[in-house]
Amino acid sequence: MARKKANRVRSGTGEEAAEAFDRRWHLAETPLEVDTTELEFAVMRTFESFGRWQSECLAGSAEFAASGPENALLHVIRMNDRPKSVKELARLMNRDDVPNIQYSLRKLIGAGLVERQGSARVGVTYSVTPRGAEVTRKYAAIRRALLIAALENVPDFAARMQDATRTLNLLAGIYEEVSRTAATHRRPAGGD
Secondary structure: OHHHOOOOOOOOOHHHHOOOOOOEOOOOOHHHHHHHHHHHHHHHHHHHHHHHHHHHHHHHOOOOOOHHHHHHHHHHHHHOOOOOOHHHHHHHHHHOHHHHHHHHHHHHHOOOOEEEEEEOOOOOOOEEHHHHHHHHHHHHHHHHHHHHHHHHOOHHHHHHHHHHHHHHHHHHHHHHHHHHHHHOOHHHHHHH
């Protein structure tokens, strides 16, 4: 019964035909594992699509090529129009790869979109330049015209988005906790 249930597509359409597909593999043997793996793959695909969208939207706003995370960094720096430290940026973005954040900051500074203020003694912060503010304003306009307009055409999408946001935030916390547990109990290489 569990195997049969794990093989079904839970979308409610074509369940009989879907039973011909075996969705189990080494990460997904039980129904909960299948559902979790399907969600993880959906998150990965969404992340990649989101990164491509960010890059294309930014390219429409400025003559600057940036990765999705670099684009996100630019908008987080602009958030609330106040300077932020590297530590705050890392915390807001749930990142711990400070050297990569610093590399992205150097790219954004080199493009004239972000400026650095302060010193190591008093604290370094980053804010958008007037050009960065203009680019992020254009980005927001393109986003409204394309993405938000498309989302407005999806029935009940606002409620679905709120549910998805709560679920993803819950999962982020669970992943953080289990990653700490995994790191705590990791065995040394070559250990039994």
